[in-house]
Amino acid sequence: MTTASNNSDHQSEAELRSAAALGPLLMLTSALMFAVLDVLIKIIGPEFRVWDIAFYRWGGSFAVMMIIFSWQANPFKCSNIKLMVIRSISGCIAFLGLTTAIRLAPVSTIMVLFYSFPAFAAIFSYLIFGERISKGEIFCIAVAICGVAILLDIKLDGNYTGYILGVIAGAFAGLTVTLIKKLRDTNGPVVIYLYFCLLGAAVAFPPFISNPTIPDSASDWLMIGGIVGTSIVAQITMNQGFKYCKSWEGGLFLTCEMIFVAFFGIIYLGEPTGWRFWTGGLLILSSVLILNQVKAGNTMLSKNRVPEIKAHSQ
Numbered sequence: 305m306t307t308a309s310n311n312s313d314h315q316s317e318a319e320l321r322s323a324a325a326l327g328p329l330l331m332l333t334s335a336l337m338f339a340v341l342d343v344l345i346k347i348i349g350p351e352f353r354v355w356d357i358a359f360y361r362w363g364g365s366f367a368v369m370m371i372i373f374s375w376q377a378n379p380f381k382c383s384n385i386k387l388m389v390i391r392s393i394s395g396c397i398a399f400l401g402l403t404t405a406i407r408l409a410p411v412s413t414i415m416v417l418f419y420s421f422p423a424f425a426a427i428f429s430y431l432i433f434g435e436r437i438s439k440g441e442i443f444c445i446a447v448a449i450c451g452v453a454i455l456l457d458i459k460l461d462g463n464y465t466g467y468i469l470g471v472i473a474g475a476f477a478g479l480t481v482t483l484i485k486k487l488r489d490t491n492g493p494v495v496i497y498l499y500f501c502l503l504g505a506a507v508a509f510p511p512f513i514s515n516p517t518i519p520d521s522a523s524d525w526l527m528i529g530g531i532v533g534t535s536i537v538a539q540i541t542m543n544q545g546f547k548y549c550k551s552w553e554g555g556l557f558l559t560c561e562m563i564f565v566a567f568f569g570i571i572y573l574g575e576p577t578g579w580r581f582w583t584g585g586l587l588i589l590s591s592v593l594i595l596n597q598v599k600a601g602n603t604m605l606s607k608n609r610v611p612e613i614k615a616h617s618q
Contacts (some may be wrong), residue, residue, distance in 0.1 A: 326545075326548050327545050327547070327548030327549040327553070327554070327557075328545075328549070328557055328592070330541045330542070330545030330548070331541075331542065331545040331549060331554050331557035331558055332557055332560055333537075333541045334537075334538045334539075334545060334558065335557065335558050335559075335560040335561040335564060336560075336564050337534045337537045337538035337541065338534070338538045338558070338561045338564075339561045339564030339565045339567075339568060340534045340564075340568070341531060341534040341538060342561070342565050343565065343568045343569075343572070344527050344530045344534065345531065347527070348524070348527045348528075348531075349524065351517050353515075353517065354403045355508055355511040355512045356516065356517045357531065358399070358403075358504065358507075358508040358512070359505060359508040359509060359512035360528050360531060360532065361504075361531050361532065361535050362500075362501045362504035362505040362508060363501070363505040363508070364528065364529075364531070364532035364535075365497070365532050365535050365536050365539075366498065366501035366502055368532060368533075368536060369494065369497070369498055369501070369536065370498075373494060373498075379494075379495065379498060380495065380498065380499070381495070382487075382491050382495050382499070383490040383491055384487065384490070384491075387483060387486065387487055388487060388491070388495075388496065388499045389499070389503070390483060391480060391484060391487060391496070391499070391500070392499050392500045392502070392503040392504070394476045394479045394480045394483065395476075395477075395480045395504070396500075396503060396504050396507050397472075397473075398473045398474075398476035398477040398480055399473075399504070400507075401469045401470070401472045401473035402414065402418055402469075402470070402473040402477075404466075405417075405418075405466045405467070405469035405470040405473060406466075407466070408466030408469065409464075409465075409466025409467055409470065413467065413470070414466060414467070414469075414470040415452070415562070416449070416452050416453045417467060417470030417471050417473075417474055418470055418473050418477065419448075419449065419452045419474070419559055419562065420449055420471070420474045420478075421474045421475070421477035421478040421481065421555050422445050422449075422478070422552045422553075422555030422556045422558075422559065423445050423449065423478070423552070424474055424475045424477070424478025424479065425477075425478040425479075425481050425482050425551040425552040425554075425555045426441075426442070426478075426551075427478070428478055428479050428482040428551070429482050429485070429550065429551050429552060432482060432486075433482070433486060435550060435551075437552065441552075441595065443594075444556060444591040444592075444594050444595040445552065445591070447587050447590060447591040447594075448556050448559045448587070448588050448591040449559075450587055451559070451584045451585065451587030451588035451590075451591065452559055452562050452584065452588065453584070454580055454583050454584035454587065455562055455563070455566060455580055455581060455583075455584025455585060455588070457580055477555075478551075478552075478555065481546070481551045481552075481554060481555050482551040484496060484542075484543055484546050484551070485546045485550065485551040485554070488543060488544075488546045488547050493540045493544040493547075494540060494543075496543045497536070497539040497540055497543060500539070542554065542558070545557075553595060556591065556592065556595055557592055557595075559588050559591075559592075560588060560589070560592060562584075562588065563585045563588055563589065566581050566585065
């Protein structure tokens with residue numbers, strides 16, 4: 305009995321460690337794919353409007369996923385359609401708010417405001433679902449936001465409406481990841497993105513069809529395909545990652561997108577580097593590493609409590 309119990313404890317410990325590592329790995333993979341998506345959107349021709357990119361991204365992703373998962377009897381089957389629709393609406397508002405804000409104010413400042421969404425996720429998680437957050441975890445969020453601010457060189461120029469929209473986009477992004485975390489408890493990662501693409505494509509279609517830009521070269525089609533492919537991988541790995549991370553934890557790991565974007569800009573676009581890249585990147589990575597250690601400690605603490613509970617019950 306003792307040997308069997310020890311084997312069970314070792315197996316449980318290994319599973320907990322694996323789960324603790326899988327969440328960050330999935331989120332970092334998602335951040336990398338989002339960074340590739342950002343670069344593709346940046347280098348695609350200027351003739352492609354925001355609505356063109358949005359429709360190709362959402363409509364293309366929807367079409368590809370319907371083809372891949374057409375073997376399912378009902379790929380739209382979910383446990384809470386109302387929450388699924390609310391999540392899709394909040395995601396669309398976050399995207400449209402962000403793209404509009406970027407047109408009205410400096411992109412660096414808007415991205416800093418947008419990447420406050422882990423803080424909003426922590427607030428919504430507490431207000432809606434009663435999730436607690438420790439002082440150490442709050443510190444990690446603050447350090448990551450400071451790192452993004454340094455990396456992007458925040459400037460208060462332009463239309464203040466843009467700054468307001470940037471905060472609104474961050475707030476709705478925080479609400480979105482909070483709802484994804486809740487939906488992930490009873491729904492798969494694919495159906496969550498499928499609903500988002502369906503609603504997003506419906507929203508983007510009218511302005512897209514009013515003056516559509518059709519790819520007219522192999523390179524344009526290749527970049528559109530890249531946008532669709534990276535979107536699918538980024539969103540599905542993110543949705544799957546929320547099975548193992550709290551909403552604000554996942555959001556904090558996703559801030560590494562800014563490091564990946566800056567790195568791609570330096571390597572492939574010849575953008576200059578300096579102390580902001582190294583300092584901001586170090587702060588973001590430090591916050592992620594500290595959070596990962598906190599998660600690992602909490603995982604082992606919860607594991608150690610199990611034998612204690614069993615001992616008291618005997």
